[in-house]
Amino acid sequence: MKKVIGIGETVWDVFPSGKRLGGAPVNFAFFAKEFGAESVPVSAIGNDELGVKTMEALEKTGLNLDYIQCNGHPTSRVIVTMDEAGVPEYEIVEGVAWDALDCNEKTVALLAEADVVCWGTLAQRTPFSRENILRMVDSAPESCLRVYDINLRQHYFCRETVEESLRRADILKLNEDELPIVAGLFSISGSALEQILGLIERFSLKNVIFTQGSLCSEVYGPEGLLSHKDTPKVKVVDTVGAGDSFTATYIMARLEGKPVEDAHSLAVELAAYVCTCSGAINPVPESLKKLF
Numbered sequence: 001m002k003k004v005i006g007i008g009e010t011v012w013d014v015f016p017s018g019k020r021l022g023g024a025p026v027n028f029a030f031f032a033k034e035f036g037a038e039s040v041p042v043s044a045i046g047n048d049e050l051g052v053k054t055m056e057a058l059e060k061t062g063l064n065l066d067y068i069q070c071n072g073h074p075t076s077r078v079i080v081t082m083d084e085a086g087v088p089e090y091e092i093v094e095g096v097a098w099d100a101l102d103c104n105e106k107t108v109a110l111l112a113e114a115d116v117v118c119w120g121t122l123a124q125r126t127p128f129s130r131e132n133i134l135r136m137v138d139s140a141p142e143s144c145l146r147v148y149d150i151n152l153r154q155h156y157f158c159r160e161t162v163e164e165s166l167r168r169a170d171i172l173k174l175n176e177d178e179l180p181i182v183a184g185l186f187s188i189s190g191s192a193l194e195q196i197l198g199l200i201e202r203f204s205l206k207n208v209i210f211t212q213g214s215l216c217s218e219v220y221g222p223e224g225l226l227s228h229k230d231t232p233k234v235k236v237v238d239t240v241g242a243g244d245s246f247t248a249t250y251i252m253a254r255l256e257g258k259p260v261e262d263a264h265s266l267a268v269e270l271a272a273y274v275c276t277c278s279g280a281i282n283p284v285p286e287s288l289k290k291l292f
Contacts, residue, residue, distance in 0.1 A: 008123030027244035103132035
């Protein structure tokens with residue numbers, strides 16, 4: 001069984017209809033677990049009422065919760081509003097528990113056994129959390145697959161943060177809004193293809209997963225485009241967690257030895273399903289698990 005670690009934010013996505021537990025690392029770990037991984041989120045919650053509710057909700061996911069830290073900062077909330085296409089906009093509360101995420105001996109020991117580690121940018125918005133997240137990533141063995149799901153949010157990133165993570169990554173996942181921003185940080189110009197290949201060359205990436213919303217998604221390697229899939233047409237409830245489910249499914253399928261195109265197809269199907277659900281954490285249907 002593969003040990004998959006998701007590092008970063010645990011948040012309550014507060015929708016107009018109510019709140020749902022989420023956060024990219026928890027979402028990633030959950031979907032990896034659905035496909036057979038021993039999944040462990042590394043995050044932090046507050047010693048408050050919402051923190052208690054977080055643990056109650058997380059206990060229902062089947063994830064290993066031994067590495068959810070508790071500190072004196074408030075549990076994170078994100079106010080989510082939807083546009084007409086179901087695409088979310090986020091208002092992210094600052095000064096929360098995962099801004100003080102710590103790297104301790106217990107966490108280092110966990111990462112030393114990791115087969116996959118996935119992290120993003122948002123949880124690195126404070127110098128303290130950034131230093132500790134990078135220490136965790138550096139604690140993983142050389143054989144560990146390092147996945148940087150960039151997840152740029154508002155102004156919570158800078159060139160240094162992105163560069164330090166890219167230098168550590170094997171796989172970069174980003175979307176059509178993030179690509180020109182990231183390419184611009186490193187003065188990489190040209191078409192989307194040229195920008196992606198420029199990032200691969202500059203940071204010695206194995207793959208770039210490039211999602212383009214309702215249009216399509218693509219997987220690139222140093223040799224160029226490896227796979228292109230149109231996005232299935234579904235009735236979208238919201239797109240929260242779709243990218244996390246895509247990444248987790250693709251990574252798990254590749255670890256199981258599936259070819260790039262087959263892994264990509266599975267990822268596309270699950271992400272489309274997640275878009276038909278409210279919130280991110282919803283069990284994977286058996287019909288999709290059978291394809292795996």
